[in-house]
Amino acid sequence: MIILRIPNVRRSVTGAGGRAATPSRLHAAAGAGATAPASGAGEADAAIELIGISKRFGRVQANNNVSLRVERGSVHGIVGENGAGKSTLMSIVYGFYEADAGTIRIAGKPVRIASSRQAIDQGIGMVHQHFMLVDTLSVLENIMLGAEGGALLSKAARQMRASLAELAATYGLEVDPDARVGDLSVGLQQRVEILKALVRGAEILILDEPTSVLTPAEADRLFAMLRAMRAQGKTIILITHKLREIMAVTDRVSVMRRGEMQATFETAATNVEELAGVMVGRPVVLKVDKSPARPGPALLKVDDLWIRDERGVARLAGVSFDVCAGEIVGIAGVSGNGQTELLECLAGLRPPTQGKFFVNGIDVTGQDPAQLRRAGLAHVPENRQGMGLVLPFEENESAMLGYQDEKRFRAGPFLDLAAIRYDANSAMAAYNIQPPNCRLKTANFSGGNQQKIVLAREIERDPDVLLVGQPTRGVDIGAIEFIHKRLVGLRDQGKAILLVSVELDEILALCDRILVLCAGTITGERRPETTDNTDLGLLMAGISGSAA
């Protein structure tokens, strides 16, 4: 099983292919499928070594004298909060940026990587969080992009097809080469990204937040693939903020904070609490501390809601539920099963084709977002950058978005800038939004701080009903802790909260009741005490278990 025999892709210099083949065979001989870390074989050679990497953007020191050593044939995790510098570091490795100082060694030799083309030539592959795929092309065409090998495609296509078959056999990376990428599930699209890197001869594979779009089952399959690749001698660098995954799949883990490398651990010798503490720089409480809910009257009532899209397909098919005062109801489900439509409908952004919903007992079906706000409903949208904020605006302007009508922001015919900024500044203080400067552009805040801007804006209006979509997507641990506390606090004030999240852990930790949405219908209702990932996973897949 010679792994890579792709003539039209330029192989890296210094015969890295030969080097890679040796350990991979060793491990294959030692028993394919064994998950023992490669370093156990004794040859402690580094696949890639970063020494003293520094990178500065304007006044921001994104990386400060960062050193990292990744052993060949290991899975190495890099964790850190948003803005800790992990993405910058990997962008330097992949040639998007050049470091101001420091050296990169690959297989012991110093190299200069000035472009992603050079990175690929050095055997580095990257799978981005947001896929770089052309939806309308087939899998094969996507993989060939940039490696067409001439004006006529047929020869390269034939070779590519053969190597895809080989890769599928070696790593269990099956995917139909003729399927249109747009028709594939997110998990399969990610597989195409991985194949793209492998076909180009990647020995070192960087994955940036690979599980953020996957279901738990898909994530498990991804980890199985990663283990298979490690067994074949590939080196994998995994960037993530999910510490559970780090524990599940990595051999070693490095923690970054504020642009600096804090420490590297053997995964087996550390635990989630320790890692979180190093990431944040202080001990972190990961469990949500909350008392049992004492639900009051229903503040949000949804009655047989239907939404059909332009093609007449039902995105939401007869959904009914209540959310009571003093409880958090979670909507679990694989993304794309109607959660977005449900939230948009309840927020007044998308009219239902059928059905009604009530806030405080008043029928508010068909009202626009401004009317709904006045009716006591606030909305933290799933897509905070695309909808919840205006990134080119100053923070104080984003912090009043949706409330620009309020009297206290008005001074005669003009906006009362002093009041707006005062309001923004007090929210920044109360929610510890960093950096505390409300004149900065919204785009200059990190994901976690942007989310806090939105949450502060919506929570501080003291709404009766709060719709929250993906409150901690792309948000760092310190901020997650804070956001969860705020949501529980709001619940304890007797507000009704509807939470949509693709993070099952979050749903389980935060919600008092869980509704599972699959293909636009509620396939089950659970209480967090009496369910688990597996149970919810079945409901998410549309397999109704025993009724709760």
Add this chain to the structure above:
Amino acid sequence: MSAPIVLPKWADLVVVPMLNVAIAFLISGLVVLLIGENPLAASRILFTGALGSAESIGFTLYYATDFMFTGLAVALAFRAGLFNIGAEGQAYVAGLGAVLAGLTCGALPRPLPILAGLLGAAAFGALWAVIPGYLQAKRGSHIVITTIMFNWLSYALMGYLLVNTLRKPGSMNPESALIAGASMMPPVHEILGALGIAGPVTPLNLSFVLALVCAFCLWLMIFRTRLGFEIRTVGVNPDAARYAGISPSRIIIIAMALSGALAGGVAINEVMGVEHRLLLEFTAGAGFVGIAVALMGRAHPGGVVVASLLFGVLYQGGAELAFDMPKISRDMIVVIQGLVVLFAAALDGLFRAPLARLLAYRS
């Protein structure tokens, strides 16, 4: 994927545009050299021709007035995410409003006739812009296409009216009768004369002051009012606008109406200030120059004022240049304008990266 280029505000607002204009002039100089004239002499003629005397300054500001109005019009629409190519047609139709007011309201006590003219120009300009705005907001017809179409419609409509309806009885020229004296915008030299300051006779009239007032009011509106906030939100992120309870279609219609009204300022300057009657195609391309002005001014009212003054200099100085240097025609001015637009708008990013590097290196 590349790193975002972050420049300090002063560099972004002053250095980058100046650099762009300087490069445009440098290349224009090369073109002048190529046709066999001395670029230094040419630029001296251009600048003295535009700014060398009170008279030339008057002409420069008069040209700048038109460009300021149309530049503001395009800039406002731009803030709402709309590319209003139709300022030319809106200004042209606004001429109809101005002249109708001037022909009918002259007997009213002052300053009502002038106010009626301003209102007429603004209303007709707004009307001509609101139709494409409505079509964009409610029917999804692309504003660029419809405003271009409306330019042509305005040529046809105004040509028809001037030939068949508005033409003075007995006249062979496709032009309207003179408006009433009370409807004319007072020329600056008359005002200065009344104050005892002798000045040369130029077409510069109070419209210039009106344009400056409009620029200031537009700045207030965009950055200090709720409407401006809503317009900017719709322009940058329509989804966020909908989320915030702002109706993008309502904002599009309002923004286009205001944009058309601003374009109507050209009619105030030309019809009420200078010609005192409606002429065939009196706008002379000011609507299109306004696009360049707005792009160069980065859709900021202050930037538009500066850019319109620069284009005023180019027009007035260019006329002198064409007169003094026979080898350089007025087309050369169009070339320079084109280069300014190319560097200021299309190649805006050209010098940002090197400048950012330079600043990073110095600090």
